[in-house]
Amino acid sequence: MKRVLIATDKPFAPVALEKISTVIKQAGYQLNLLEKYQAKVDFAEAIKTADAVIVRSDIVDREILDAAQSLKIVVRAGAGYDNVDTGYAKEKGVVVMNTPGQNSNAVAELAIGLAIYGIREFFGGKSGGELRGRTLGLHGYGYVARNVHRIARAFGMNVKVFTRYSKAQATSEGIEVTNSLEELYAVSDVVSIHVPARGEHIGSVSMDVLKHLKTGAILINTARKEVVNEADLCRFMEERPDVKYLSDLEPDCSAEFKEKFTGRYYFTPKKIGAQTEEANTNAGVAAAEQIVAFFEKGDDTFRVNK
Template sequence: MKRVLIATEKPFAHSALSKISEVIRQSGYELHLLEKYQSKTELLEAVKSAEALIVRSDIVDREVLDAATDLKIVVRAGAGYDNVDTAYAKEKSVVVMNTPGQNSNAVAELAIGLAIYGIREFFSGKSGGELRGRTLGLHGYGYVARNVHRIARAFGMRVIVYTRYSKAQATSEGLEVASSLEELYALSDVVSIHVPARGEHLKSVSMDVLKHLKENAIIVNTARKEVIHEEDLCAFMEERTDVKYLSDITPDCAAVFAEKFAGRYYFTPKKIGAQTEEANTNAGVAAAEQIVSFFENDDRSFQVNK
């Protein structure tokens, strides 16, 4: 009997967990839960006998992988997987997967919500603006950005995109594709960031790009803090007092924002893009189904450490 561990410091919604459990148990597998754990020691103990592991934002590093001597597969219930040491997992012959697209609508709705919050002056009572007729620039065009595009069109926004890898997809949907990141930022009233925290995207939102932003622009980041060059962002916002920055990731330079940029930024208390019951269910069930498919059919369709 395969042993599956769900280790989540931030637990799945109850209804989501019920459906995840059903998939695992109907396959004849043994399910173990580690929720709201307080120390890494608890996780290290729990993974010792696990053959499959489902996590959310939980850190799966070398120490965890070394402790999990029977582990065959880790599935990150969500799109981003920078919390898993994929290279070391490959060395240990552990397959790592994610569940792309399952949280995308939830994150997209948050991105639009943050844009509204920013343009309406943080609901402070000051006279704000409207999204209709304004230009939304999508920095990246993956699953989340495509949902942002869908929602933004309903608001009557003009949507443009900069992407190196999904140009054909964007063009086929009638999107205007900017020739450079600098052009995207120069044309956009609202920029919504949707790129992973790896490779060329790390610190890609730098002064070289930011200096092209339109007057009174709003930056929305529901991706990762690592895609922002934080020193440049702080320096830029000090120069450009018209720009707002909203995110569901608190930056390392949050103290600078609090000291210098009051009324021009907002950070959610924790990362909440995927924190909906629907997203919980979609990602969690997908993770469970991928584990079953892997063990029963050697299906590695969503492997990210090939």
């Protein structure tokens, strides 16, 4: 009997857990649950006998992988998988998958919500603006950005995008693709970042790009903090008092924001982009189904460490 561990410091919603459990048990597998664990050693102990593990933002590093004695597959219930040491997992013969697109609408709705919050002056009583008729620049065009585009069109926004890898997709949907990231930032009233924290995207939001932002622009980050050069961001915010920055994660330089940029920023208390019951359910069930398909059919469609 295959043993599937769900290891989540931030647990799945009860309705999601019930549906995940149904998928696992219908396959004839044993389900083990580790929630709100207090220490890494708890995770290491729980994973010892697991054949598969589903995680969310939980860290699966060398120590955890070495503790696993029977592990064949790790599934990150969500799109980003920088919390998993994919290279070492590959060395150990462990497949790593993610569940792309399953929480994209939740993150997209947060991005638009942050844009509204920023343009309406943080609901503080000042006269703000409206999104209708303004230009939204999408930095990247993956699953989340495509949902942001869908919602932004309903608000009457003009949408442009810069992407290296999804130009055909964007063009087919009638979106203008800019020639450079700098051009995107220069023409957008609101810029929403949607690139992963790897490769050329690390630190890509630098002073060289930020300096092109138009007057009064709003920068939204629901991706990862690693894609922003934080030293450049703080310097830019000091030089450009007209710009606002709203993020689904607190930057390492948050103390400087609190000291210098009051009324021009907002950070969620913790990363909440995917924290909806619907996203919980979609990503969790997809993870369970991928595990079953992997063991029963050898399906590794969503493998990220080939």
